[in-house]
Amino acid sequence: MKVKTKHIKIFKEALKKENLKFTNQRFIVFETLVGNEGHFDCEDIIQMIRKNGRKASRATVYRTLDILVKYDLASKFVLDDGIARYEHQISRDFHDHMIDIETNDIIEFHSNKLEKLISEIAKESGYEVVKNIHQLFVKKIKK
Numbered sequence: 487m488k489v490k491t492k493h494i495k496i497f498k499e500a501l502k503k504e505n506l507k508f509t510n511q512r513f514i515v516f517e518t519l520v521g522n523e524g525h526f527d528c529e530d531i532i533q534m535i536r537k538n539g540r541k542a543s544r545a546t547v548y549r550t551l552d553i554l555v556k557y558d559l560a561s562k563f564v565l566d567d568g569i570a571r572y573e574h575q576i577s578r579d580f581h582d583h584m585i586d587i588e589t590n591d592i593i594e595f596h597s598n599k600l601e602k603l604i605s606e607i608a609k610e611s612g613y614e615v616v617k618n619i620h621q622l623f624v625k626k627i628k629k
């Protein structure tokens with residue numbers, strides 16, 4: 487998706503709150519993540535930046551991604567391999583992930599049925615759900 491002015495504004499405000507300057511390198515990281523649909527680890531992001539003939543240090547990429555997560559512009563999840571994947575959250579519907587343990591493919595899904603069930607379970611204990619994250623580790627059913 488194309489980076490919009492209002493999202494740049496949110497990003498600038500986030501940096502300000504962190505006492506960080508809005509730099510070209512930080513903007514490149516932001517633009518690369520928001521401009522691509524998918525789930526990327528830090529190395530993927532670095533590769534994409536390089537492919538476009540641009541530069542951002544590894545430290546800047548890591549730090550900027552964590553700021554995007556902190557301010558809800560991106561989400562982060564860690565798979566069994568211990569490597570964090572990031573995806574931007576701008577104009578995205580909430581969804582969960584299935585991870586194919588044989589191929590490491592990431593499949594997105596959303597189930598209203600599941601959300602409802604979880605709400606009911608929490609409610610039975612006198613709670614309401616504020617956040618829930620599901621990761622299903624799956625493998626293809628062999629036919």
Ligand SMILES: [Zn+2]
Pocket residue numbers: 525573581582583594
């Ligand atoms: Zn996703």
